[in-house]
Structures are given as C-alpha cells and as structure tokens.
Amino acid sequence: MQGYNLRRYYDKQPDITKEKMEVNKSIFRENDIRGTYPEQLNEFTIGEIGKAIAIKCKKENIDSISVGRDGRLSGESLLDAFCESLVNSGINVTNIGMVTSPMLYFEAKINDTKSGIIITGSHNPKNHNGLKMVINDKPVSGIEVLSLIEDIKDEIVKKGTLQTKDIKEEYLNEVTESVSISNPSNYKVVIDSGNGAAGCIAPELFKRVGCEVIELFSEVDGNFPNHHPDPSKLENLQDLIESVLNNNADLGLAFDGDGDRVGLITNTGENIFPDKYMMMLSESILSKESGAIVFDVKCSNHLDELIVRNNGMPVMAPTGHFHIKKTIKENNALLGGEMSGHIFFNDKWYGFDDGPYSGARIIEALSEYPDGKSISDIMNTYPKSFSTPELNIDVTDENKFQIIKDFIDQNNLEGEENTIDGLRVNYVNGWGLIRASNTSPKLVLRFEGNSIEDMHYIQNEFLSELARISPDIVINLT
Ligand SMILES: [Zn+2]
Known part of the structure; x- marks a missing residue:
C-alpha cells in the first residue's frame, strides 16, 4: 500500500507564493488538462483545480472521489497537493496511488460515486503532466474545469476524509475473469512498458492470464531512460521488435x-496499425453477438467493410476520447477504437480504453483460431492496402480550424465527402483525410490506396489543393 505523505507544497517551494501565481488558461483543453511542470501546471494550479472539482462534485451531489497518478517525476508532489485541496474543500478522497489511467477508470466504475481523476502526462515529454477526469461516470472537459475556477469562493468548509486503497488485486481478478484465452501457455509475449505506469501492472496481468511473458522496461521511471513511452512512433518500437524476433515470441505489445x-508487433516483427488489429478484434466480437463498432476518421475503409461483412454496424466518429466514448454510448457499441491505439471494449468490459486489457484481448482473439495460426498469418488474410501513417503539417492553433474550413469550402476534389471531423474524401481506390489536431498546432493527414500509386495519387490531389487554397502554409510533412 502506498503511504500518503501530506507535504506542504509551499514549504517545499518557498519562492512560490500564491500572490505571484495565477492559473495558466492554455492548459485547459477539450478532452483533459495538460501542461508543463512546473511552469504551467504546478502544486498551486492543481490546488485551484481541486477547488473547481469540488464545486463540480457538489453540483452533482457527489461527496467522494478516487484519485491516482502515473509514474511521472512530478506525480507524487502534484497528487499530494491535489488531495489536500480536495479534502480542504470538503471532499472525501480515496488515494489509489501510482496506477495506469485504465486502473483509475476501473476504480471509477466500481466505486459508489463513479468518479475518479488521474494525474497523468500520458505519452508527452517527461516534464509534462495533466489530468484526466471522470465525474458521475461522465468524462469532464478541461474547459468546464476552467469555467468553474472562476466560481471559486475560498470559504471554510468541513474537511473531507482521506484514505488509501490498493486496487491491483481487484483489477487483476476482473481482467482474468473477463479474458478467456484457450491454451494461454502456448503464447510467448514480449511486454514493453517503456518505463511508464503500465510497468506496475502489465507483466503481472499477462502472467495471470497464463501467457509466457518476457518483460522490457517494467521499472517505472519518469526519466524514461530507454525510449519514450509512445507506441504510435516506430522509433519507440525498435527494442520490442528486436526482442520479439530474438526470442521467437508470438507477439509483442507496447x-x-x-x-x-x-501497440502491436507480430511474430515476424511487423508493426500493425490499430485499424488493422481492430479487424481481428471486430471479427472475434461479432462472431459472438451483433452490434455497432465505432472507429475514428483516421481508420481504413477496409475496417468498415469487414464490420459490414460480419453483420456488424460500422460507425465512424470524430477523433478524440470524448467523441469515441460518446459515440459508443449513443450506439451501445460493442467496441470502439482510434488509430492512436486507444481501444475501448464494451462487450464484456467497461467501455474505457485500457492498453494491457486490449493486449490480452488481442491474444484471446488469436487463440480462437483452431489451427494455431500466427498473428502474422491472420493479418495477411485482411485486404492489402497501402496507407501512410498519420502525417502532420505545422500551422498555428489560431489558424488551424480556418484552414480546414477553407479547404472544405473551396476544394475541387472529386469523391464522396464526409465532414464529421475535417474532410475525408472516399474514392473508388482509397481515401484521404485532412483535419485539425485537437491537441497541437498541426494539421493531421492520412491517405490510403489499393495500390501505392493510388495512395500517392490521392495524397498529391490533397496537397496540391491545400497549396492552392492556403498558399501561405509551408507544406512539410512530418
Ligand atoms: Zn495515454
């Protein structure tokens, strides 16, 4: 059990006084709160956020909330300050210590008030941190928290209580009840936690479901000494690929x-994009029950077609946590997923995104093939297409939405247009997407074709239209 150490943050940082500080508004985003530590998000700021959360809780008649943090260096100090603020604002706090975001979401599904907040910098650089929030079983937007900060009155209220809780066993028990892998000892899996918070649970989880586990970088270390914990970038998967090949493993997960x-690596060392492994997950789920499957606008048309072939209902949603979760609820979907690797199981799990649980479900789907097919063989059965990864063009937060609006209004592209998030154009031989990033000053593009020529053709069409409509942009794809 993690001890709670109530430290006075002003004592630790005597040069920081409340008078000198004010809350930096740029950290409050649509989906969450994110900023650099200590410049933008620090013990003072998180104290103010705690007071705002207490206002939100009181509005919703909620008197208690669970909190946790990931493995970042600033996590413990921020969590102490956050707990202190919530308790002083009259909220009863359960501190579940260092956990993954999904473990906190799990706790927020099983506790009485269905509320939890995790202090996490996710995959961002090590000096970043932030908050992901669920109150009353609904995600809370950073923008809403900012509006509540303006309502803070600083009145003296009866203090709440503080307790600690370790949810590891409860979480692992439910995961092992939910996942059923036939012949699990047949599967040798390499687990790369990238020194992130997953290190505290993922190796144990895969051992509990019965697999043979090879661990990489399980020690939680906020300096991320081996590689950055972001499996959407190929450069961060090199150690995993090497280990899978050297150990003759059945798959690798990051x-x-x-x-x-x-992130998924096959037995042959190939990195599989999430829209492709979602094909295997969709087939597995739809073979047992029919229903909707949600995916974001960056996903392949082949996923849509496969869901239809398996008598499911494909639902395309805008990119972003908020939109995917909302669309899953609206359609009572069985599964949701994003190209970024957030996968939400809602068939026999709680509908939140959970990396290690998703990895276990990938092995479960693999184990359903009676002839012991390898994951590489299975991936090769899906339609071959040629797609770019997510491509970015640097712009500014101020002009990114106007650029997209101009593109939608003025383009001469010939194809079927979809504008749920930016512009996606479907052609007979592929598709293209251009949208504004929710989280950074960038345009996001992706292209797919049935042949490499088709893919390049669609990409060239989009880029020449972008150059014509917004001639001031420097088109440098990264
Ligand atoms: Zn994350």
Missing part, C-alpha cells in the same frame, strides 16, 4: 506512459 494505448 503501452504508452499511462497505459491507455497499445
């Missing part, structure tokens, strides 16, 4: 810093 995303 998680991001707070364990809510998963």
Whole structure:
C-alpha cells in the first residue's frame, strides 16, 4: 500500500507564493488538462483545480472521489497537493496511488460515486503532466474545469476524509475473469512498458492470464531512460521488435506512459496499425453477438467493410476520447477504437480504453483460431492496402480550424465527402483525410490506396489543393 505523505507544497517551494501565481488558461483543453511542470501546471494550479472539482462534485451531489497518478517525476508532489485541496474543500478522497489511467477508470466504475481523476502526462515529454477526469461516470472537459475556477469562493468548509486503497488485486481478478484465452501457455509475449505506469501492472496481468511473458522496461521511471513511452512512433518500437524476433515470441505489445494505448508487433516483427488489429478484434466480437463498432476518421475503409461483412454496424466518429466514448454510448457499441491505439471494449468490459486489457484481448482473439495460426498469418488474410501513417503539417492553433474550413469550402476534389471531423474524401481506390489536431498546432493527414500509386495519387490531389487554397502554409510533412 502506498503511504500518503501530506507535504506542504509551499514549504517545499518557498519562492512560490500564491500572490505571484495565477492559473495558466492554455492548459485547459477539450478532452483533459495538460501542461508543463512546473511552469504551467504546478502544486498551486492543481490546488485551484481541486477547488473547481469540488464545486463540480457538489453540483452533482457527489461527496467522494478516487484519485491516482502515473509514474511521472512530478506525480507524487502534484497528487499530494491535489488531495489536500480536495479534502480542504470538503471532499472525501480515496488515494489509489501510482496506477495506469485504465486502473483509475476501473476504480471509477466500481466505486459508489463513479468518479475518479488521474494525474497523468500520458505519452508527452517527461516534464509534462495533466489530468484526466471522470465525474458521475461522465468524462469532464478541461474547459468546464476552467469555467468553474472562476466560481471559486475560498470559504471554510468541513474537511473531507482521506484514505488509501490498493486496487491491483481487484483489477487483476476482473481482467482474468473477463479474458478467456484457450491454451494461454502456448503464447510467448514480449511486454514493453517503456518505463511508464503500465510497468506496475502489465507483466503481472499477462502472467495471470497464463501467457509466457518476457518483460522490457517494467521499472517505472519518469526519466524514461530507454525510449519514450509512445507506441504510435516506430522509433519507440525498435527494442520490442528486436526482442520479439530474438526470442521467437508470438507477439509483442507496447503501452504508452499511462497505459491507455497499445501497440502491436507480430511474430515476424511487423508493426500493425490499430485499424488493422481492430479487424481481428471486430471479427472475434461479432462472431459472438451483433452490434455497432465505432472507429475514428483516421481508420481504413477496409475496417468498415469487414464490420459490414460480419453483420456488424460500422460507425465512424470524430477523433478524440470524448467523441469515441460518446459515440459508443449513443450506439451501445460493442467496441470502439482510434488509430492512436486507444481501444475501448464494451462487450464484456467497461467501455474505457485500457492498453494491457486490449493486449490480452488481442491474444484471446488469436487463440480462437483452431489451427494455431500466427498473428502474422491472420493479418495477411485482411485486404492489402497501402496507407501512410498519420502525417502532420505545422500551422498555428489560431489558424488551424480556418484552414480546414477553407479547404472544405473551396476544394475541387472529386469523391464522396464526409465532414464529421475535417474532410475525408472516399474514392473508388482509397481515401484521404485532412483535419485539425485537437491537441497541437498541426494539421493531421492520412491517405490510403489499393495500390501505392493510388495512395500517392490521392495524397498529391490533397496537397496540391491545400497549396492552392492556403498558399501561405509551408507544406512539410512530418
Ligand atoms: Zn495515454
């Protein structure tokens, strides 16, 4: 059990006084709160956020909340300050210590008030931190918290209580009840936690479901000394690929810093994009029950087609946590997923994104093939297409949405247009997407074709239209 150490943060940082500080508004985002520590998000700021959360809780008649943190260096001190603020604002706090985001979401599903907040910098650089929040079983937007900060009155209220709780066993028990892998000892899996918070749970989870586990970088270390915990970037998967090949493993799994995303490497060392492994997950789920499957606008048309072929209902959603969770609820979907690797199981799990759980479900789906097919063989059965990874063009937060609006209004692209998030154009031989990033000053693009020529053709069409419509942009794809 993690001890709680109530430290006075002003004592630790005598040069910081309340008078000198004010809350930096740029950290409050649509999906969450994110900023650099200590410049933008520090013990003072998180204290003010705690007071705002207490206002939100009181509005919703909620008197208690669970909190946790990922493995970042600033996590413990921020969590102490956050607990102190919540308790002083009259909220009863359960501190579940260092956990993955999914473990906190799990706690917020099983506790009485269905409320929890994790202090996490996710996959961002090591000096970043932030908050992901669920109150009354609903995600809370950073923008809403900012509006509540303006209502803070600083009145003296009866203090709440503080207790600690270790949820590891309860979480592992439910995961092992939910996942059923036939012949699990047949599967040798390499687990790369990237020194992120997943290290505290993922190796144990895969041992409990019965697999043979080879661990990489399980020690939680906020300096991320081996590689950055972001499996969407190929450069962060090199150690995993090497280990899978050297150990003749059946697959490799990598998680991001707070364990809510998963990356997959096949037995032959190939990195599989999430929209492709979602095909295997969709087939597995739809073979047992029919229903909707949600995916974001960055996903392949082949996923849509496969869901239809398996008598499911494909639902495309805008990119972002908020939108995917909302669309899953609206359609009572069985599964949701994003190209970034956030996968939400809602068939026999709680509908939140959970990297290690998703990895275990990938092995479960693999084990359903009676002839012991390898994951590489299975991936090769899906339609071959040629796609770019997510491509970015640097712009500014101020002009990114206007650029997209101009593109939608003025483009001469010939194809079927979809504008749920930026512009996606479907052609007979592929598709293209251009949208504004929710989280950074960038345009996000992705292209797919049935042949490499088709893919390049669609990409060239989009880029020449972008150059014509917004000639001031420097088109440098990264
Ligand atoms: Zn994450």
